[in-house]
Every structure is written in structure tokens, then in C-alpha cells.
Amino acid sequence: MKGLRKFLDKAKPNFMPGGKYQKFQSVFEGLETFLLTPNTVATSGVHIHDSNDSKRTMSVVILALMPALLFGIYNIGYQHYLAIGEAEAGFLAMFCFGLLALLPKIVVSYVVGLGIEFIGAQIRGHEIQEGFLVTGILIPMICPINTPVWMIAVATAFAVIFAKEVFGGTGMNIFNVALVTRAVLFFGYPSKMSGDAAFVATDPAFGMGAGTVTDAFTGATPLGQAAIHAGEGVPQLTNILGEPISTLDAFIGLIPGSVGEVSTLCILIGAAILLITGTASWKIMGSVFVGGFVMSLIANTFASAAYPVSMLAPIDQLCLGGFAFAAVFMATDPVTGARTETGKYIYGFLIGVLAILIRIYNGGFPEGAMLAVLFMNAFAPTIDYCVVNANINRRLKRAKATNK
Amino acid sequence: MSNFKLKKGVNLSLEGAVSGTSTTQVSAKRYAVVPDDFTGIIPRLEVKEGDKVLAGDALYHDKNHPQIKISSPVSGTIEAIERGERRKILSIVILPDSENQFKVFNAKDAKELMLESGLWAAMRQRPYDIVPDPDVAPRDIFVTAFDSAPLAAPMSLQVAGKEEYLQKGIDALGKMTEGKVYVGCAPEAELSLKGCEVNTFAGPHPAGNAGVQLANVKPVNKGETVWTLDAVTVARLGELIATKKLPVETIVAVVGENVTTPKLVKCTMGADIASLTAGNIADVAGSRIISGNVLTGVKVAANGYLQFPYRQITVIPEVKNDAEFMGWASLSPKKFSLYRSFTCRLFGTRKPFSFDSKLNGGERAIIMSGEYDRMLPMDIYAEYLIKAIIAFDIDKMEQLGIYEVAPEDFALAEFADTSKLPLQRIVREGLDKLRKEMN
Numbered sequence: 048m049k050g051l052r053k054f055l056d057k058a059k060p061n062f063m064p065g066g067k068y069q070k071f072q073s074v075f076e077g078l079e080t081f082l083l084t085p086n087t088v089a090t091s092g093v094h095i096h097d098s099n100d101s102k103r104t105m106s107v108v109i110l111a112l113m114p115a116l117l118f119g120i121y122n123i124g125y126q127h128y129l130a131i132g133e134a135e136a137g138f139l140a141m142f143c144f145g146l147l148a149l150l151p152k153i154v155v156s157y158v159v160g161l162g163i164e165f166i167g168a169q170i171r172g173h174e175i176q177e178g179f180l181v182t183g184i185l186i187p188m189i190c191p192i193n194t195p196v197w198m199i200a201v202a203t204a205f206a207v208i209f210a211k212e213v214f215g216g217t218g219m220n221i222f223n224v225a226l227v228t229r230a231v232l233f234f235g236y237p238s239k240m241s242g243d244a245a246f247v248a249t250d251p252a253f254g255m256g257a258g259t260v261t262d263a264f265t266g267a268t269p270l271g272q273a274a275i276h277a278g279e280g281v282p283q284l285t286n287i288l289g290e291p292i293s294t295l296d297a298f299i300g301l302i303p304g305s306v307g308e309v310s311t312l313c314i315l316i317g318a319a320i321l322l323i324t325g326t327a328s329w330k331i332m333g334s335v336f337v338g339g340f341v342m343s344l345i346a347n348t349f350a351s352a353a354y355p356v357s358m359l360a361p362i363d364q365l366c367l368g369g370f371a372f373a374a375v376f377m378a379t380d381p382v383t384g385a386r387t388e389t390g391k392y393i394y395g396f397l398i399g400v401l402a403i404l405i406r407i408y409n410g411g412f413p414e415g416a417m418l419a420v421l422f423m424n425a426f427a428p429t430i431d432y433c434v435v436n437a438n439i440n441r442r443l444k445r446a447k448a449t450n451k
Numbered sequence: 452m453s454n455f456k457l458k459k460g461v462n463l464s465l466e467g468a469v470s471g472t473s474t475t476q477v478s479a480k481r482y483a484v485v486p487d488d489f490t491g492i493i494p495r496l497e498v499k500e501g502d503k504v505l506a507g508d509a510l511y512h513d514k515n516h517p518q519i520k521i522s523s524p525v526s527g528t529i530e531a532i533e534r535g536e537r538r539k540i541l542s543i544v545i546l547p548d549s550e551n552q553f554k555v556f557n558a559k560d561a562k563e564l565m566l567e568s569g570l571w572a573a574m575r576q577r578p579y580d581i582v583p584d585p586d587v588a589p590r591d592i593f594v595t596a597f598d599s600a601p602l603a604a605p606m607s608l609q610v611a612g613k614e615e616y617l618q619k620g621i622d623a624l625g626k627m628t629e630g631k632v633y634v635g636c637a638p639e640a641e642l643s644l645k646g647c648e649v650n651t652f653a654g655p656h657p658a659g660n661a662g663v664q665l666a667n668v669k670p671v672n673k674g675e676t677v678w679t680l681d682a683v684t685v686a687r688l689g690e691l692i693a694t695k696k697l698p699v700e701t702i703v704a705v706v707g708e709n710v711t712t713p714k715l716v717k718c719t720m721g722a723d724i725a726s727l728t729a730g731n732i733a734d735v736a737g738s739r740i741i742s743g744n745v746l747t748g749v750k751v752a753a754n755g756y757l758q759f760p761y762r763q764i765t766v767i768p769e770v771k772n773d774a775e776f777m778g779w780a781s782l783s784p785k786k787f788s789l790y791r792s793f794t795c796r797l798f799g800t801r802k803p804f805s806f807d808s809k810l811n812g813g814e815r816a817i818i819m820s821g822e823y824d825r826m827l828p829m830d831i832y833a834e835y836l837i838k839a840i841i842a843f844d845i846d847k848m849e850q851l852g853i854y855e856v857a858p859e860d861f862a863l864a865e866f867a868d869t870s871k872l873p874l875q876r877i878v879r880e881g882l883d884k885l886r887k888e889m890n
Contacts, residue, residue, distance in 0.1 A: 052774040080813065084778030086770045088808040092858075092875035093865045094745045094767065095463075098786040098793055100812020101869055102779035104819065107792045174813045218816025218870070324792035328820070386820040386834065435832050439850040446672035 055079050073168035077175030101217075105177040107326045111317035112184055112376065118313040119306040120145035123192050124256070126247045126303055130266075130287055131258030140256070147252035149306060152187040155196050159203045160186075167212045178217030178224075178382075179207070185225035185376065188307025189369065189417075191245035194232060198239065202231040222424045223383045226417050233417070241413060243267045246303040247287055263288045268303045270368045270406070274413045276355035284363075297366040308372040311365070318375040327379035330391040335374035338399020339365055346407050356407045370402055373416035383424040387434040394430055398423045454638065455667050457654030459828040460863055461789065463601045465745065466803040467706050467766070469713040472608055474702055479722035482525045483542045483756040484510055489521060489572045490879075491581025491886075494540050502529045507554035507568050507697035510543050516585055522569030524699040524720040526552035542756065551719070553696040561623035561692055568697045573684040573760065577662065577671045579886045580857035580879075589678045591630035591669060594621070594647070596682040597637035599659030600744035603763055604704035604715055607640045609683045614642075616689030621647050623688055627678075634682070635664035642682070654828065656746075662860040666829040671855045683762070703727060703757060707745075707766035708805050709738040724755050724764060732766055739808045741765040746862035747875070771807040778811075789867050815870040823874070826863035831855065833864055837874060840881035845888060853885060 061067045062075035079085075081102070089096060124141025127148075128134055160179045168175045186203055206228040211220040233240045243266040251257040267275075269284040269292065276282035286292050287303055296302060300310025308314075321327035343361035350357040365371060378384060378398050385394035398419045405415025412418065486494045493514035498504060504527065509520035527547040535541045558564045565571040566585060576583035583589070598606045610617055624632050625646045632647035637659070641651055650668060652658040661679035671677055687698040699719045706713045711731050718727060724740060732738055732753075741748040743761035757764065775781070784794045787804040795804070823833035831852045839847035858875040865874040 049774065051776065081779075082777060084775040084809075084811075085813070086773065087810040087813070088739075088769060089810055091873045093862050094739060094741055094748065094750065094765075094808050095465075095806040095866060096809065096811045096871065097790070097867050097869070098781075098788040098811050099790045099869050100779060100871065101815050101818055102812065103790075103792060104869055106779060176815060178818075215816070218818045325790050326792065381820045382818055384820075387832065388821060388824070391820075435835050435851070438830065438832055441830070442670075442672070442850065442852060445670065446674075449672055449675070 052083060055083065070169060071165075073173065073175050074165050077165070077168070080174070101177050104326055105180045107320065107324050108181045108376075109184060111320035111326070112181075112188065112307070114313035114316040115307045115310060115372070116184065116188060118300060118310040119188060119308075120149055122301060122309050123148050123248055123306065125301055126287060127249065127256055130247050130249055130260050130264050131256070132261040133258060136256075144248075144252055144256045147255055148192055148248050149187060151196050152190070152194070152199055153184065155200050156186040156203050157183040159200045160207050163204060163207045163212065164216075167216060171216070173216065176217035178211075182207075182224045182228075185307075186228050189225060189229050189305050189372065190232060191240060191305055192248045193245050194236075194239055198232055198236055199228075202228045202235065205231050218382055220382060221428075222421055223377055223380050226377060226421050226424075229417055230421060241271070243271070246305070261288070265289065266303060268368070268413070269297060270356070270413045273356045273359055273367075274410065276358075277352075279352055281358045281360075282355055294360070294363055294366060297363060302367075304367075305369060305372075308369040311371045314371045314375050321375065321379065327375070328381070328384075328391050330388065331379050331384055331395040332374055334392045334395030335378045335399040335402075336365060336371075338396035338401075339370055339374070339403050340399070341396075342400040342403035346403065354407050354410075356413075364403055364406070368406065368414045369416040370406075370414075373402065373420050374399070377416070377420045378423075383427065385427045385430050385434075387431045390427070390430040390434045394423055394427055397426070452649050452651075453668075454651045454653065455664075457652060457658045457663070457667070457828040459824070460655040460657050460826055461867075462599070462655040463745075463787075463806075463866070464801055464803045465601050465706075465765075465767075466708040466805050467710050467713050468602055468803065469604060469704050469706050469715055472715065474715040474717045477716045477718045477722070477726055479547070479718060479726035481530070481723040481726075481756075482523075482527070482545045482547055482719065482721040483723065484521060484523065484545075484721055485542045485756065485758050486511070486521070486540050488759040489582050490575075491579065492519060492521070492572065494521070496532070496540070496543075498529050498543070500529050500532055503527070504529060504545065505552050505554040506699055507556065509567075509569065511540075513582075518566045518585060519571055519582060520567060520569050521572050522554075522697060524697075526550075545721075547719075551699070556691070556695045556697075561688065562627055564691055564695075565688065568691055570684065570687055570691060570697065573687070574678050574680040575661070575857070577665070577677050577679065577857065578854035579882045580859075581882075581886070583676070583678050587676045589628045589630070590671075590675045591665075592624050592628050592632045592678045592680070593661050593665045593668070594624075594632060594634045594680055594682055594685055595659055595661045595664060596634055596642055597640060597652075597659045598681075598762075599637075599656040600746055600763075601656070602704065602706040602765055603744055604702065604706075605640070606682055608715070609702055609762065610686045613686040613690070616686045616693065617642065617682060618644055618646075619689030619692055620685035620687070621645070621689075623692055624685065633665070633668055635659075635661075635668075657826075657828070657860060657863055660857075660860055662855065662857050663828050666831070666855055670830070670852075673849055673854055675854075681760070701762055704763045705731060705766075706763065707741075709733045709766040709768055718757070720757065720759065722757050724751060724753060724757065727757060727764055728753075728766070734768070737769055738766050739769045741767070745806065746866060747859045768805075768807045770809055771805070810871050812869070812871050814872060817870050817872065819869045822867050822869060823861070823864040826867050827860060829855065829860065833861065837861075837872070837877055840877055843881070843884060845885065848881065848885060853881065858882075 123145035128136040210227040343364040346357040401419035494511040513519040742758040836851040861874040
């Protein structure tokens with residue numbers, strides 16, 4: 048690695064203040080610290096430090112997202128070939144189609160988001176921070192595959208600037224940036240974000256997978272179907288060709304839906320990575336599932352035809368839509384979530400309850416996970432305030448008791 | 452008496468621990484007193500270069516409380532008074548006589564003896580973690596009788612055979628407070644003392660910290676003052692009362708990865724590092740020499756001195772691997788972390804690890820939650836307190852327990868911090884600013 052070090056050292060003066068490319072100082076330093084771990088040593092306080100840093104933390108999250116992402120890519124192709132009546136197209140074709148369809152969105156999300164981060168870091172004179180590495184992959188994963196690339200660009204730019212940079216960058220934001228991006232898309236371009244045409248790629252990707260959609264095709268997601276179900280009885284959920292699907296299908300994830308959110312199984316693998324490494328809080332994650340289950344159970348007990356989604360079994364509720372994804376990857380964002388240990392239980396539980404509540408009782412939104420997390424992001428500081436205040440009151444009481 | 456079981460914190464295992472209890476006597480070439488070690492004291496010199504002093508003679512006193520004196524550990528000649536920016540006194544260097552001559556104190560009262568002999572400055576008070584104000588009577592006095600810091604030599608070694616002096620010291624302290632004298636022991640090294648409450652603390656570091664012990668026994672409230680000191684100082688106090696001479700002997704653990712043979716050295720306080728480590732450091736240029744332990748100690752030059760209150764010299768490598776390619780993705784089991792995303796957790800972390808002084812990352816805003824709390828066995832929301840200190844919101848700082856803490860209590864949190872924030876410095880500066888504001 049000496050050669051790389053030498054090369055970087057040689058290039059460095061150009062990027063320092065006064066150099067030819069001084070406006071790219073933060074970009075250069077970001078790249079430099081990414082490639083070669085800096086030799087910065089402790090100058091005050093403790094002389095040794097834990098090996099973990101935020102680069103490592105973010106890498107672990109990205110690693111945890113991989114199973115869901117890879118499955119999502121495959122599922123894009125699977126749904127596509129199913130829709131054009133070529134279900135026998137092989138695994139490789141399906142995966143490649145999915146990759147071609149998704150890659151532009153990943154690239155755009157990263158280029159736009161990181162570009163803004165670089166500019167922000169340069170203006171503030173900060174080091175480049177790693178937060179967007181996770182956000183950038185989350186954004187394409189929580190959007191329907193048919194979201195136009197330019198929309199992703201606009202929404203990402205809006206979210207990064209107004210939900211993150213204006214608050215001070217990574218670690219300072221109040222709302223989860225990826226979810227703000229999705230919210231901007233959802234409220235700005237509702238027709239592209241829900242309905243029958245959003246979740247299954249029917250057009251060819253870069254010339255691959257051309258074909259006409261079969262007559263039996265309906266692009267509605269299981270939750271979308273449940274929401275418009277009329278009459279008594281549990282709605283029978285179907286795949287895009289009208290064939291019935293079971294809870295197991297929904298758990299494994301070969302169903303239409305937002306790219307990364309379909310496979311509960313893969314999401315749980317990611318959850319295991321996050322929990323084993325200690326990167327995410329099991330308190331938040333667990334209580335989201337508990338909250339969701341409890342709310343589903345209550346709704347299911349008092350199921351009515353007026354709210355057809357309430358007829359779904361609680362376990363289906365947890366497997367369908369973005370619920371599991373939100374529980375594992377969105378609610379556990381430490382920056383926007385509750386930060387006190389007691390607060391984490393309350394925060395997670397309420398996200399679970401709200402997500403199902405919105406999903407069932409608000410006809411306008413077929414899915415409530417995004418709104419639930421954003422809503423609780425706003426309330427997390429209040430929850431923490433109450434928890435910390437209990438500590439403060441305990442201290443005041445103690446002082447009063449001894450000063451008597 | 453109660454037995455406390457503390458769960459939070461961690462025992463870090465470093466290479467270069469000392470084995471056995473045999474000590475070697477070393478007489479140093481130079482001795483020094485570093486005024487920065489006595490937080491809260493503004494030095495006013497009583498000596499000048501070339502003066503002759505006895506062990507126990509005052510070198511300087513506090514500007515605000517002239518009765519607090521800092522004394523010389525050895526008899527000899529003041530060789531130099533080193534000054535830094537704005538003539539701040541960095542150190543007072545003493546060239547020792549061949550034989551140590553002691554000043555004999557004649558004060559009757561234990562408190563006066565302490566003040567006059569300089570032993571007073573070995574105590575700290577909460578709030579503010581400074582040398583105690585002699586005009587304020589403490590609510591209680593807390594004595595720590597074990598050192599849980601990484602690579603520390605057992606404190607029992609220091610007080611071995613001095614049980615009588617310990618008891619005398621406890622008796623004297625008992626008269627200085629209306630409250631109690633609490634002694635915090637490790638479960639395996641419980642002291643039997645009278646006239647005080649002995650508690651045991653089981654659990655990882657920072658169980659030996661005075662702040663942690665007092666927070667679990669009887670926390671400090673606003674408006675209260677407690678004194679904290681260690682058993683070594685108590686034994687010295689007993690000896691001082693008995694012999695009227697200032698005890699200056701100490702046992703120093705010379706430890707750490709870059710020490711060729713880790714050993715225990717018997718010497719006088721303030722000894723120079725060169726004498727203590729002579730020929731015993733593997734790679735001087737690539738080493739960081741720390742007076743104290745790796746968590747709270749101060750970095751000193753190879754020609755520096757053993758600073759107060761440390762009884763330990765730790766030598767670790769400065770930077771081990773130069774230019775590590777994508778170090779953040781490393782799967783090396785040699786890298787220590789509290790997170791299980793590092794492979795070291797698979798192979799066990801009890802065995803000694805090799806640490807260097809690398810920061811292992813860049814400074815960030817606080818991202819991960821609960822990291823500080825896991826390292827602080829006190830009923831305090833550490834992250835919120837740190838944020839209040841950074842914002843210097845005095846009301847919030849008081850409410851969140853600033854009076855109960857000292858920088859050393861945050862040392863482990865600083866070690867564990869993913870965001871690499873200088874927590875001890877933040878707390879120290881916060882305490883100093885707060886004291887200025889309140890007085």
C-alpha cells in the first residue's frame with residue numbers, strides 16, 4: 048500500500064487550500080480516508096480507541112441490506128417475466144433484468160445525494176460523513192421499480208438539502224432522509240408511487256426482456272388488493288396473474304412491492320446481522336414488531352367489511368408491505384429515533400401500532416409504515432425528553448430529601 | 452456495609468502487564484512537580500531557582516487559599532522552573548541530594564498537617580473535581596481502595612504493611628466531616644477498618660473510580676461537597692501524623708506493550724521517566740509514554756516526569772500499521788472493538804490486545820445511541836449531559852448531574868465512542884467554566 052500512499056501524497060497539494068483543485072478538498076479527503084485509514088492519533092483524553100468508527104458502522108448496515116437488495120433485484124426480473132408470460136426465463140435472466148432496471152436508480156440516488164453531501168462538506172469545511180452511503184441504497188429500495196429516475200433525483204436532492212444539510216448534516220437530522228425522499232415522491236407524484244402500474248416493471252430494461260404483458264396481468268400489490276376488497280370474508284390475495292398466494296409466499300417475497308421490501312425472510316437476515324453486530328437496537332426493532340402485532344390483532348378481532356385490510360391475519364400484516372423493512376432498517380436509525388433506553392421501547396411500539404393503524408383505517412394510504420416512522424421521528428425527542436426528565440426529577444427529589 | 456455489583460463498563464486487557472509483586476528500588480536523577488496536575492490551584496511560587504529545599508518544603512501555594520501548599524517530594528536544589536506561554540509554570544525541577552532530608556512538621560491538627568505538607572492537594576472534591584476548598588466542610592469523604600484501570604498494579608501492594616497508618620488516616624479523616632468516611636474496596640481485597648463504612652464493588656472498570664463508587668453509595672447533590680482520595684493517600688496521612696514527615700515513597704508499575712520487561716519500581720513521587728524506564732523501552736521513537744494509564748493518563752516526553760496522581764507508566768506504540776488499506780473493512784482479529792462486527796469478538800477479548808494510539812476514525816456528530824451509558828455505571832444520562840456541556844446550558848448541566856462527575860468517569864465512554872469525541876476534555880472544560888460562573 049506504499050505506492051497508493053505515495054500517489055495520494057503526491058496528489059494532495061493540488062487539493063489543499065491554494066491548490067489547483069482546492070474546491071474538491073473534501074472529496075479528496077473523503078476518498079483518501081476511505082482508501083487508506085488515516086494515522087490520526089489521540090491528542091487529548093484516552094490514548095487508545097475502539098476500532099469501530101462510523102465508516103464501519105455504515106458498512107455493516109449496507110451489508111445487512113444486501114440480502115434484501117439482491118432478492119429485490121431478482122424479484123424485479125421475476126415479476127417482469129411473469130407479467131410478460133415468460134415465467135420459465137432463467138434465474139440469470141431475471142436477475143440481470145432486475146439489475147439493469149434498478150442500477151440507474153441506485154446510481155442516480157448516490158450521485159445526487161453524495162454530490163450534495165460533498166458540496167455541503169466543502170462549504171462547512173467538514174470531513175465527508177458516511178451517512179448517505181446507507182441512505183443512498185435505501186432510497187431505490189423503498190421506491191416502486193417504475194419510479195422515473197428524474198423523480199428520484201429531484202426527491203433525493205430535496206430530502207438531502209432540506210431534511211439533512213440544513214440541520215447540520217449526518218447525525219443532526221430530525222427525520223429519516225430516505226423516508227423523507229419517499230414522502231416527497233409519495234405526496235408529489237402519487238400516481239407513480241401507488242396503484243397498479245407502479246410495482247411491476249413491464250417495460251424492457253435497456254432492451255432486455257421485451258414482450259407484451261399477458262391478459263391476466265394485474266399489477267396491484269397484496270396490500271393494494273386488500274384495500275379495495277369489497278364484501279365479507281378474508282380477502283384472497285393473489286399474485287400478478289391472479290393466482291392465490293399464501294403467507295409463506297409473502298414471507299419469502301415473490302410478490303409485487305417496493306424493491307427491497309418484498310422479502311420478509313431477507314429482511315430478517317439483515318436484522319440478524321444488525322443485531323448480532325450490535326449496530327441496531329433490538330429494543331426498537333423488537334417493539335416495532337410487537338406493536339404491529341398487537342395492533343393487527345386488535346384490528347383483526349374487530350374486523351369489519353368497512354375496513355377490508357383489518358381482515359388480514361396479524362402475521363400477514365407483518366409480512367406484507369413495508370412493515371418489516373421499516374421495523375428493521377428505518378425505525379432503528381439511531382439519529383432520528385429515540386436515544387434513551389426506555390424511550391426506545393415506547394418509540395418502537397408506537398411505530399408498530401401507527402403503521403398498522405394507518406394501513407387499516409386510512410383508506411387514502413395502502414401502507415402506513417413510512418408515515419408511522421416519520422411521525423414518530425418527530426416525537427422521538429419528546430419521548431426522550433420525558434425519560435430524561437424522570438431522571439432529572441429523581442435528582443431534584445434526592446437533593447430536596449437530603450437538604451431537609 | 453454493602454456489596455455493589457456493577458455491570459456497566461469494561462475491563463480492557465492490554466499487552467505488557469506486570470507479573471509478580473517483586474519491586475526494584477530506583478533513585479531518579481531528577482524530580483519534578485507539575486502544577487497542571489493539581490486542578491483548581493493557581494500557583495504562587497515560594498521558591499526560586501537555586502534554592503535548597505527539604506522533602507515536604509512548600510514549592511508554591513494556591514493564590515486563593517494560601518494555606519494549600521504543594522511541596523517537594525525530595526530534598527535538593529531547585530534546578531529549573533520551566534515556564535510556557537504567558538509565563539505559565541510547566542514544571543519545577545529538583546536536583547536531589549544524595550540522601551533525602553525530610554522537613555519535620557510541628558502542626559498538631561491533622562488538617563493543618565495536610566495543608567502544610569502538601570498532602571491536601573492529593574485529595575479531590577466533587578463538585579468540579581478540584582483540590583478541595585479547605586473552608587468548606589465535606590458532607591462525606593470517599594476513599595477508593597482499588598485501582599481498576601487497565602494494567603494498574605494492585606493498590607493493596609502500595610498499602611501492604613501499612614494497616615496501622617491506614618487506620619490512623621481514617622480516624623483523622625473522620626474528624627474532618629460531619630458525615631461518614633466511606634471506603635470502597637474490591638471484593639477480593641476487602642480492608643478491615645474501623646470508624647468508616649467499607650463497601651465492596653464488584654464489576655469491570657470504572658468500578659474503582661471514586662465518582663462511580665460515590666454515585667452508587669450516596670450521590671452528590673447541588674450545594675453539597677464531598678472529598679475523594681485513595682487509600683494510598685490515607686496511609687500517607689496516617690504516616691504523616693505518626694512521623695510528622697511527609698511520606699514520599701511510591702510503587703510505580705512500568706507497563707505496556709513497548710516496555711521490554713514490565714516491572715514494579717519503588718521510587719519517590721515525581722521521579723523522571725528516563726530513570727524509571729532506563730533501557731526498558733523497546734522503541735522510544737515509535738512509542739507513546741504515558742504517565743498514568745491509557746485511559747486517563749497524560750502523554751509525557753521521554754525526558755518527562757511521573758506526574759501526580761499516577762502510579763503507573765504505560766508505554767504503547769504510537770502508530771503500528773502505517774497506511775492501512777480500507778481499514779474500516781478489516782476482518783483482522785487483532786483489532787479490538789466492543790462491537791461484534793469485528794472478528795476479535797469471535798476469538799475472545801480476555802487475552803491481552805495490542806493497542807496503539809490511533810484514533811481509528813474521524814470525529815463525527817454523536818450517531819450511535821447508548822454507547823456512553825453502557826460505560827458509565829451511574830444514574831446519569833451521559834449523552835444528554837455531554838450535549839448540555841457543549842451547549843453550556845448551566846441549568847441543564849445541573850439537572851443532569853454535572854456535580855457528580857469527573858472527567859475520568861467518561862474515559863471509557865470516550866474509548867468506546869464511535870464518533871471519537873474528546874469527552875474528557877469536554878467535561879473538564881465544562882467543569883472549569885461552570886466553576887468560574889458559579890463563584
